[in-house]
Amino acid sequence: MSYLEEEDYSYAGEALIARPSIPEEVSDEDWGDYLFMRKNPKGKHIEQWQHSSGCRKFFVVERSTIDNTIYSSHKMCETQNRLNNEKS
Amino acid sequence: MRRVSPSINSAVINTARPIDFVFENKKYSGFDGDSLASALSANGLKVFSKSYKYARPRGVMAPYADEPNALVSLEKKGIYTPNAKATQVELYQGLNASAPTLNPDLIGKIKPLFKVFHKFMPAGFYYKTFMQPKKLWMFYERLLRSFAGISKSPVDLDSEHYDHTHHNCDVLIVGAGIAGLTASLELAKTNKKILLVDERPQLGGTSYEYPDDLVGETNQILHIKNIISQLEAHSNVTILSRTTAFAFHDENNVVANELRQDHLTPSVRNKKISRQRLHKIKAKHVLLTTGASERPIAFDNNDLPGIMLSSAGLSLLNKFSVLCGENVVIFTNNDSGYTTANYFAKYADNICLIDVRNKSSRVALSSKVKLYSNSAIINANGKDSVKSVTISELDSSSNLTDNRQTIVADAVLISGGFNPIVHLDCHTGSNPVWDDNLVAFAPILDKPCRSGAGALTGYIYAQDASDNASEQANNIISGSTTKLLASENYLNTVQFFNVPGFGKKQFIDMQNDVTTNDIELAIRENYKCIEHIKRYTALGFGTDQGKTSNVLGVAIAAQSQKLKMNEVGTTTFRPAYTPVAFGALAGQHVNDLFDPQRFTPMQPSHVNNKAVFETVGQWMRPWYFPQNGENMDKAVLIECAQTRNSLGVIDASTLGKIEIHGPDAREFLNRVYSNNWTKLPVGVCRYGLMLDENGMIMDDGVTACIKEDHFVMTTTTGGAARVYQWLELWLQTEWPELKVFLSSVTDHFSTTAVVGPNSRKLMESICSDIDFSQEDFPFMHWRDGTVCGVKARVMRISFSGELAYEINVQSNYGRYIWDKVIASGNKWGIVQYGTESMHVLRAEKGYIIAGQDTDGSVTPYDADLGWAVSKNKSFSFLGNRSLYRSDTSRTDRKQLVGILTEDKKLVLAEGAQMLNSTEDNKMLGHITSSYYSPTLKRSIAMGLVRDGLNRKGDKIVVSTAKGDKVNATIGSYVFFDPKGLKMNGNK
CATH class of the missing domain: 3.50.50.60 (FAD/NAD(P)-binding domain)
Known part of the structure; x- marks a missing residue:
């Protein structure tokens, strides 16, 4: 995504990071992972973006961190199943 | 150098239109179409600058954007342009240019010293010599910069505009x-x-x-x-x-x-x-x-003015009709040298072509040109410009032989x-x-x-x-x-990049004075990767980014490590090209x-009332209101005293306001705030504390329950956009099942806060359909009513500790209500106050400002706000889990406390460091808020102190900007009216 689009959209962190459903049952270390550990890959990365100067919707984008190629984009609701699977 | 009759085809100059210009305070003349470089060359100028490290004379070397030497400063004041390349500057009538080398007096004094230094200034010289002692580096750097052939930075505001x-x-x-x-x-x-x-x-x-x-x-x-x-x-x-x-x-x-x-x-x-x-x-x-x-091809003394790329010579000749010399020597490793020789044969008499190759050229050579095949220039001679070159014959494997001769030359054109x-x-x-x-x-x-x-x-x-x-x-x-x-x-x-050196300097990068020796030295000192070589020697730095030098540098690095060119590779090419x-x-x-500036509807009134403004986020807020030209401290004294004694008014419209609608609104508040919202009834407000997932305070504000499924949240002025984004993020990504709808209404309502013991009387005089008695309208409640004929939502909340009401009306009535309140309040001597008095009033009461007294590392417990953390909520609210981490649950973290100086007049600097004693330099924390309190007639401060909550009563010292250490005592951060009597109108 180029700077032209970045005036409309803003990056909102790595996607598909599920909040533990009962945080109190999670160890300090796992909670720390949830809070701070991010993938930072060279290549395909699954990210949240927001149409911040438009409809304000958050959505999910598969983007290459090397050359900004966009592989796919998804509505937030489309990722819920995947998120729920990871939670359980 | 001289002007010749222009070629009909290729000349871009118009000799019918002469142009006067100034270089180094001297008048010159050129033609329309000239570049600054060509016009100065036509006037016989050969030396354009002094080099960075060795202060050697340098002339034009390249045809256009690749020029490393001929940097100039253009014009003065608001149209001053640093570091233009003379080869790219188009001449115009009255152009005023100067060479960037500065301060001739200084150069006169230091230059002899530098000459002695030359031998000892190899690559890495600055690192090795000038980094110790560290304090002197600033001095050395300024000294060296004054020699550098680089323009001074502009100091005046750019008077032109761009789009x-x-x-x-x-x-x-x-x-x-x-x-x-x-x-x-x-x-x-x-x-x-x-x-x-x-x-x-x-x-x-x-x-x-x-x-x-x-x-x-x-x-x-x-x-x-x-x-x-x-x-x-x-x-x-x-x-x-x-x-x-x-x-x-x-x-x-x-x-x-x-x-x-x-x-x-x-x-x-x-x-x-x-x-x-x-x-x-x-x-x-x-x-x-x-x-x-x-x-180019590198050889000893190859930086003498008059030595340039053959394309630079051709540019001068064919475009600008400037002949760069009468005795022209061309040095080449390819056929283009022959082409160059043929163009010069039309104008110059003595032309020698030195070709390192033994194969014949595909380009036929003019009979006027004397050809030396299998030969190379090994040295250039001359002081301020080239006078002759020494050439050597090469053997069949391109090594030098003893067969040498010297050729007179006032221009040397190289094509490598x-x-x-x-x-x-x-x-x-x-x-x-x-x-x-x-x-x-x-x-x-x-x-x-x-x-x-x-x-x-x-x-x-x-x-x-x-x-x-x-x-x-x-x-x-x-x-x-x-x-x-x-x-x-x-x-x-x-492939022929340089000839073996003979003890003189052989320059690769002219702009940064990098020689073949420097590159070899860098490799000997184990800087072998080309990116390291670049940074150790400065090869390819500067305004030309090594356009003429990088490939030569790679070649020298490859030769001395016996590597192939691809094994060395290039440095990274980054924007900008020029x-x-x-x-x-x-x-x-x-x-x-x-950046956009935001104003409240009351702005014109503030301007009329002589407000001095400060920027808060994008908002322009009144800072203080000097009524008779008094300074801020005096204005604040008057504003605070009058508010505490009688009546004050402040424009609170900039606070962020977010409407929360939907059957799950209450549950949503329970999740995003640390305190409990389950039982908040309609008509009542509550202070809310918002944490990030790391358990740290991120924002705070008062939220009112309007209906069972409708709340209005307020945020800090600066945090409004961030909080709204934060709430949206959780609703959309993690909790899509919650039936909640948010809308930002910051600009939809304006807020006039009337503050002080007489605020109830004032409200009663401008609003008849609300009962303002303590029993019917207690603290932290809100009521709908009509104020001066305008539908209003009145909230009884206080950021000063005084009896206070906030009148919220539709924005377009904001100024009307503001003016009415002031007119009606005159009988109580109403005073308008700004953000500075607001800060003093809130600090006296120990109300924190998220973002000033907290910095993203402060938990509710650190801020002594544990009462705002609910432990009996079914959902684990944002930040809750982090409060149980081993680090956040320590009891000796930096905690927010009050700091009172021994000297009551001394106001500490915000950010000042606190120590145990003058002898013990261990840092305890820092001051976050500090003011002179007109009410208490002494200075007050809040600060984050290690283990502070357990240290109330301890004596410490605080450093000042001057370096002094002053005595102070740790205490509670509620300095005034700790029992909260005044907010109910009691004394």
């Missing part, structure tokens, strides 16, 4: 030489939208340097002029000259800067149009036809081969590859929807470049691809347009 524009096109063609023009015409015949950009003032690229290069039977210049006139008939083609494509971003986004008025006399520039324009171009396909630039200008292709991460056939680093052009043609891909001659450009243009039309690089070296270039003015990058985002 940006966007393009969407089918094909962007970068470079309007023969290849770019040919491809443009081919593509123009389709219905594609074509954009052609070129950095030079005239289209044609280097055609003007090599006019006799034929296309078919036609002279190259006539050929390109024909193409240009044909292009004018095509409405789908846009041509931008004086426009440098300087950055190539992903997905074919190219940024180019157009110099729209730099070539005009400042007094005649059109004020209504921008000086420079940044073009942001999105292209479906990019065709790079950026050409190639010449590189041509480097494709690969920069733009490399900006997106494609490193060039050394091509043994082209004897150059060639572009790989491996990204989709991108191709190249012409000299960039090895097609040097006009006919070949033209044919290749047609082919590549047709590939774009048909969507096919063909071979990229020329398979033939049309110039018969051989320097771009900050003004162009900023465009119109300056001054008033830098």
Whole structure:
């Protein structure tokens, strides 16, 4: 995504990071992972973006961190199943 | 050097239009069309600058954007331009230029000293010598900078303006030489939208340097002029000259800067149009036809003025009709030296051609030229400019022999081969590859929807470049691809970068004074990677970014490590290709347009009431109201005293306001706030504390329950946008099942807060349908009513500890209500107050400001706000889990406490460090808020202190900006009315 689009959209962190459903049952270390550990890959990365100067919707984008190629984009609701699977 | 009669074909100067200009306070004359470099050369100037490290004289070396030496400063004051390349500066009437070398007195004193130093100033010299002692580095650096051939930074505000524009096109063609023009015409015949950009003032690229290069039977210049006139008939083609494509971003986004008025006399520039324009171009396909630039061959003393690239000599001769010498020596490793010799044979009498090769050239040589094959220049002689060169014959394996002679020379033209200008292709991460056939680093052009043609891909001659450009243009039309690089070296270039040194300096990078020895030394000291060599020696730094030097540097590094060119590789090419003015990058985002300013509806009243404003986020808020020219401290004394004693009013409209609707609104509040919202009834407000997931305070504010499914949240002024984004993030990503709808209503309502013991009386005088008695309208409640005939929501909340009411009305009534409140309040001596008094009043009461007293590392417990954390909520609210981490649950964290100085008049600096004692330097924490309290008649401060909550009563010391340490005591941060009597109107 180029700077032209970045005036409309803003990056909102790595996607598909599920909040533990009962945080109190999670160890300090796992909670720390949830809070701070991010993938930072060279290549395909699954990210949240927001149409911040438009409809304000958050959505999910598969983007290459090397050359900004966009592989796919998804509505937030489309990722819920995947998120729920990871939670359980 | 002298002016010769202009070539009819290729001269770009108009001798009928002389132009007067000034260089170094001296008047000169040139012609319309001249560059500053050509005009000064025609006037006989050879020395343009002093070099960075050794203060050696330097002259023009290169033809255009690759020039390393001839840097100049242009004009003065608001139109001052630093570090322009004289080869790129177009002459205009009255141009005032100066050489960047500064302070001749200083140079006179220090230069002899430096001469002694020369031998001891190898690569890494600065690191090794000047970094110890560290304090002296600043002194050394300033001293060295005064020698550097680099302009001073501008100090005056830029008086000109700049703008940006966007393009969407089918094909962007970068470079309007023969290849770019040919491809443009081919593509123009389709219905594609074509954009052609070129950095030079005239289209044609280097055609003007090599006019006799034929296309078919036609002279190259006539050929390109024909193409240009044909292009004018095509409405789908846009041509931008004086426009440098300087950055190539992903997905074919190219940024180019157009110099729209730099070539005009400042007094005649059109004020209504921008000086420079940044073009942001999105292209479906990019065709790079950026050409190639010449590189030198290094030999001893190769930096003497008068020694230049052969293309620089040809540019002076064929474009500007300036003959750079009478005794011309040309040094080459390829056929282009023969072409150069032939052009000079038309004007000069003594021409010698030194060719390192033994094979014969494909270019026939004029009989006037004396040819020395199998030979190389090994040394140049002269003081301030070249006077002669020593040449040596080479044996069959290109080693020097003892057969030497000296040739008189006042101009030496070098061609060490041509480097494709690969920069733009490399900006997106494609490193060039050394091509043994082209004897150059060639572009790989491996990204989709991108191709190249012409000299960039090895097609040097006009006919070949033209044919290749047609082919590549047709590939774009048909969507096919063909071979990229020329398979033939049309110039018969051989790999020959430098001759062995003889103890004199052999310069690789002229702008940074990097020699072959420096590169070899760097390698000996184990800086072997080319990126390390670059940083250790400064090779390729500066305004030219090593355009003439990088490949030579790589070659020396390869030779001395016995590596292949590809094993060394290049350094990373990054934008910008050539320097771009900050003004162009900023465009119109300056001054008033830098950032939006937000005003409340009461703004005109504030201006009338002499408010001094401060910026809070984007808001302009009244800071204080000096009524009789008093300073801030005096104004604050009056404002605070009157508010505490009688009545004050503050514009609180800037607080963020978010409406929360929906059946799950209450549950949502329970999740995003640390305190409990389950039982908050309709008509009541509550202070809410918002934590991030790390358990740290991020914002706070009062939220009112309007209906069972409707709440209004307030946020800090600066945090409104961030909080709204934060709430949206959780609703949309993690809790889509919650039936909640948010809308930002900050601008929809304006808030007038009336504060002080007489506020109830005032409210009763302007609102008759609300009962303001303590029993009917207690603290932290809200009521709907009519204020001065306007529908209003009145909230009884307080950020000062006083009895106070906030009147919220629809924004367009904001000023009306504000003015009415002031008029009605006059009988109680109402005073308007700003943010400074607001801060003092809240600090006296120990109300925190999120973002000032907290900094993202403060938990509710650290801020002594544990009462605002609910432990009996079914859902684990944001940040809750983090409060149980081993680190956050420590009891000796930095905690928010009050700090009272022994000297009651002394107001500590915010940010000041606290220590146990003058002897113990262990840092305890820092002051977050500090004021003089008019109510308590002493200074007060809040601060984060290690284990502070357990240390109340302890004596500590606080450092001041002067370096003193003053005594203070830790205590509670509620300094005034700790029982909270005043907010119910009691004394």
